[in-house]
Amino acid sequence: MRKPLELYIHIPFCERKCGYCDFLSGPAPMNIQRRYAEQMIKEIACQSKHYPGYRVVSVFLGGGTPSLLEPGQILDIMKAVRGNFRLEVDAEVTMEMNPGTVTMEKLQACRESGINRVSIGLQSADDKELKTLGRVHTYDEFLKTYQRARQAGFANVSVDLMSALPGQTLSSWKATLKRVTMLKPEHISAYSLMIEEGTPFYSRYHGHPELLPDEEEERKMYYLTKQYLHSHGFERYEISNYARPGFECRHNTGYWTGVEYLGLGLGASSYIHGFRFRNEADLEVYCGIEMEGADADDRLHKEIVRLTEKERMEEFMFLGLRMTRGVSGTEFEKRFGVTLGDVYGKVLDKLVKNGLVILEEPYVRLSDFGVDISNYVLSEFLL
Amino acid sequence: MPIIDQNRIRNFCIIAHIDHGKSTLADRIIEMTGLLTSREMQSQVLDNMDLERERGITIKAQAVRTVYKAKNGEEYIFNLIDTPGHVDFNYEVSRSLAACDGAILVVDAAQGIEAQTLANVYLALDHDLDVFPVLNKIDLPSAEPDRVAAEIEDVIGLEAADAPRISAKTGLNVEEVLEAIVEKIPAPSGNAAAPLKALIFDSLYDSYKGVIIFCRIKEGTVKKGTTIRMMATGAEEEVVEVGYFGAGQFIPCEELSAGMVGYITASIKNVKDTAVGDTITDKFNPCSEPLPGYKKVTSMVYCGLYPADGAKYNDLRDALEKLQLNDASLFFEPETSIALGFGFRCGFLGLLHLEIIQERLEREYNLDLVTTAPGVVYRVHKKSGDMIELTNPSNLPDPSEIEFMEEPIVTAEIMVTTEFVGAIMTLCQERRGVYLGMEYIETTRALLKYELPLNEIIYDFFDALKSRSRGYASFDYEIKGYEQSELVKLDILINKEEVDALSFIVHASSAYERGRKMCEKLKEEIPRHLFEIPIQAAVGGKIIARETVKAMRKDVLAKCYGGDISRKKKLLEKQKEGKKRMRQVGNVEIPQKAFMSVLKLDEE
Secondary structure, eight states: OOEEEEEEEEEOBOSSOOTTOOSSOBOOOHHHHHHHHHHHHHHHHHHHTTOTTEEEEEEEEEESOGGGSOHHHHHHHHHHHHHHSOEEEEEEEEEEEOTTSOOHHHHHHHHHHTOOEEEEEEEOSOHHHHHHHTOSOOHHHHHHHHHHHHHTTOOOEEEEEEESOTTOOHHHHHHHHHHHHHTOOSEEEEEEOOOOTTSHHHHHHTTOGGGSOOHHHHHHHHHHHHHHHHHTTOEEEETTEEESTTOOOHHHHHHHTTOEEEEESTTOEEEETTEEEEEOOOHHHHHHOOOSSTTHHHHHEEEEEEOOHHHHHHHHHHHHTTBTTOEEHHHHHHHHSSOHHHHHHHHHHHHHHTTSEEEETTEEEEOHHHHHTHHHHHHTTOO | OOOOOGGGEEEEEEEEOTTSSHHHHHHHHHHHTTSSOGGGOOSSSSOOSHHHHHHTSOOSOOEEEEEEEOTTSOEEEEEEEOOOOSGGGHHHHHHHHHTOSEEEEEEETTTOOOHHHHHHHHHHHHTTOEEEEEEEOTTSTTOOHHHHHHHIIIIIOOOOTTOOBOBTTTTBTHHHHHHHHHHHSOOOOOOTTSOOEEEEEEEEEETTTEEEEEEEEEESEEETTOEEEETTTOOEEEOOEEEEEETTEEEEESEEETTOEEEEEOOOOOGGGSOTTOEEEETTBOOSSOOTTOOOOOOOEEEEEEESSGGGHHHHHHHHHHHHHHOTTOEEEEEEETTTEEEEEEEESSHHHHHHHHHHHHHHSOOOEEEOOOEEOEEEEETTSOEEEEOSGGGOOOGGGEEEEEEEEEEEEEEEEGGGHHHHHHHHHHTTOEEEEEEEEETTEEEEEEEEEHHHHSSSHHHHHHHHTTTOOEEEEEEEEEEEEOEEEEEEEETTEEOGGGOEEEEGGGHHHHHHHHHHHHHHHSOOOSSOEEEEEEETTEEEEEEEEOOOOOOOOOOOOTTOHHHHHHHHHHHHHHHHTEEEETTEEEEGGGGGGGGGTTOO
C-alpha cells in the first residue's frame, strides 16, 4: 500500500501586499513570474523521484495569489504534478484565489487542469473594512468571482473571512457572515486578525489596542461565528475552520494529523519521514538553483530537522487538538507504543479539572474555554 | 635586599569624585615610573575585576609599588594605595587612608568640586594626610582650570595656584605630579626596632597561599618566621612570606619594616581573621596598644537570596561561602520563605555591594537568583525590655508586643547647581529628610545637608537625585545612628494569601502610597490566570490598597499556516519558558522578577 502524501505549491506573487500579511509573498514583474513557474516545474520533476512509494491525496496551490498565474502556467504546473506523481483520482486539489484576478478563461483552465476546489479570499463583505486591510478588491468584485467559479462548475468553494478588524463591530461582522452564508459556499475559514511583527499593521496597531475591537468584543465575534454558522449548516471542525458535512478541507486536516507533505516552491515547508525542512526562501537564489543532479536537494532544502520521538508526540497533541474532534488516545498508543496517560496523565488531569479539555474516551478535545486560550493549553503539551 | 631608607618612600593614595580620572592617573603613574612597558599595560592596571571595569569604579582596595627616579637623581619607592570609590565602602576607604602619609586630590577641571571630592578630602584631612590637588582633563574644551583652582582654594582651603594641570588620558604634565609626590608627600616615620605594629587595609584569599594580608608597617619589622597576632580577632600564625606589590603580582622580599607597605602570608584560612583595620603585632614582642580606628564591619542592608531552581540551594551556599573567603563584609545565614522555599538572608555594606555580589553569583557561579526587597536593620524594642535587630520583615513580632521601633539615619551631603535646589529639597522631603542647612560653594552651586532615614535612600535615591537634577547632583553620606520612628509592616496578599517574601517595613506615613504602587506594579508583573486574582496591600490586617488581575479571556493563534509548524511551536515554547520563570504561591504563578518590584516603585 502506497503512503499518502500531500503537495503544497507556493506561488509567492500578489498584486499588492496587504497591510496585515506576513507570508512570503509580494508583487513581481511578469518575466519573474514566468521564470518562477518554469523553475517550479523543474522542481516538481526533480523532487518527485524521491517519492515512488507515495500516492498524492491532496494538492494545495497557496500564496500569495496563485490565481495571478496565467492559464497556460496553471495547466503546465498541474501537468507536471500529474506526470511525475501518482495523483489519486479523488484527490482534493485546491487553488487559492483573490477576487478580481480571475477571468472565465482562467477558471476553465483550472477546471481542465484538475483543480476541483477553490478558496476565495474575501476577508470582509464591508468595503470600508476591505480598504483598511489594504485589499485590492470590493465586495462586488468578490461576488463576480464567486459566481464565475460556480458557473465554471466548481462544486467545492471555500471563502476566507477575518474578524477583529480595525473599525469592525459585532453587527458589521454579522452582516459579513450573513452575506456569505447566503451564497452557500461549502466551506468557510474565519480567522481573527493577528498583528504580526514586521507588517505595516504592526507599526500601526501594536501598542494601540484602542484602535482594534477589544478582547470581549473579539470573543463575542468568535462565539457569534460559531453559533451563526452552525445555524446555517456549517460545523466547526478546527479552531478557525467551518464546513458543511463532508466538505472539511482534507489538505489542512492532513497538517493537523501528521500526514506527510512536500512543499514545492519558494520557502515552502515539508514534513517527510520524520524530517521537517524548508525550501530556499530567497527568490533570486531559488530561481537560480540547478535542479538536476544528486546535490540539488542540498541547494534547495534548508533548516532540516529530524523530529525526536518526544517532538513527534508534542506535535501530535498540539496540532491534533486544534481539531474539534480532538486527538484519539487509541491513535496515540498505536503511533508511540505508550498510552496518552503515561505521557500526559498529569497535564490532562489538571486541564480537565480547570475545564479546559474534555475527555470522551478515546478522544481528548478542547472545551470552548480551552479554545479561547488554546495557546496556554497547548503549551502544556510541550515535554 | 638592603634596608630601605624611609626618606626614599612615599605612601599615598589618589582621591577623587567618580569619573574625575583617578584610575587613569594611577595607570599613568605606574606607566611612567617604568616598572611596566606600555605593552604590558592593561587599560587600567589597578582595577582587575571585570565588574569593576564595567562599572568604572574600584571595589576593593589594592596597592602597587613602583620605583621613580626623580629629577634630583635619587630613586624613590612609591606605594600607591587604591581606595574604593563608593559610600558603601566608607570604612574601607578610611583604613586605606590610614595606611598612607599623603593623598593626591584629583579634580576634573571641567566639573569642579563634587560631593565625593569634599567627603574624601575631609576624610583624608581627618587622617592627618598631606593633600595636594591636581587639575585633570585640561585637554577638554570645557575645562576651566583657573575657575576650578580658585574653587579648591575657596571651598577646601588647599593651595591650588601651582597645582599640576594635567591630562591623565594623554599623559600631559603627569611628570609634574611625580615630582610633587616626592616634594609634597612626607616620608613615613616609625621605628623599625620597636615592637611590630602594622595596619591591615585589605586582604585577599588565595587558594595556594591562604589569606594574603595587605598592610602598612607603622612600627617594627616583620619577616618570615615572625609569629604574628591580630589584636582584635586574636588570630595567631607564623609568617610564611612577606613581600611587596608589583603591578598585578606579589614579589617576595626579606622583611617589611616601619614605613613600608606590603603583604604577609601566614597560612591563614579565613579573611574573617584578618579584619580590615585590625592591628598586627608580634606575639612574643607585642606593642602596647593597637592602632586607633578599628571597627567591626556591620551589614547595613539585608535581603533574601533564593535559588530560582530550588535544587540549586547547595550550589548557592557553596558560592556564598567562596565569595565570603574574600569578602569578610558579606554575611549570610539560611532562612526559609513560604513563597520562595529555602534560601539565605544576606547582609551587605550597601546596595552597590548587594548588586555586586548578586551579579557575581549569577555570572561567575551561573546561578539564577530570586532576590527579595532589600531592607535596613531595624531595632525593635519590645515591651518586655528586649531589643531585636530586625533584618527580615517576616520576623517582626506582633504589634502588641512592640514598645517602639528605631531605624538607622544618615547625614547626607548633596551638591547641586542652584537651579535644582528646589527640586532636590522636595525629593529629600518626600524621603522624610530633615533639613540641616545649606552652604553656597560658589554663586551657582550649593551644598545641602540633610538627615535622611537609610531605608529611604538605599534603593533608588541616587537615581532620583540624578534624574531630578539632570545628572548634576552628587551625593555622599555617613551613618549617624538610630532614631525612633513610626514604622509598620506592609504585607502583600495575592489571591487572599499573604506572600511573605513581598512584605517590607515602611514608615506609617508612606504605607498607603507604597502599598498602592506595589499593587499596581504587581498587577503589571503577574500574568493573567484562568481566574481573577486580587492583589492587596495590608497593614496590620487592614487592607489599604487593591488591584485585580483579570482572568484570561483569549490567547489563541487563529491562523496557523499549515506547513510552517516550527513557528507555531516557537510560540508555544516561549509561553512555556515564561511559565518556568514563575514561582507558585497558592495557585498563583508569580514571575521571579516581581519579588524585586518594590525597588522600582518610583520608575515612571
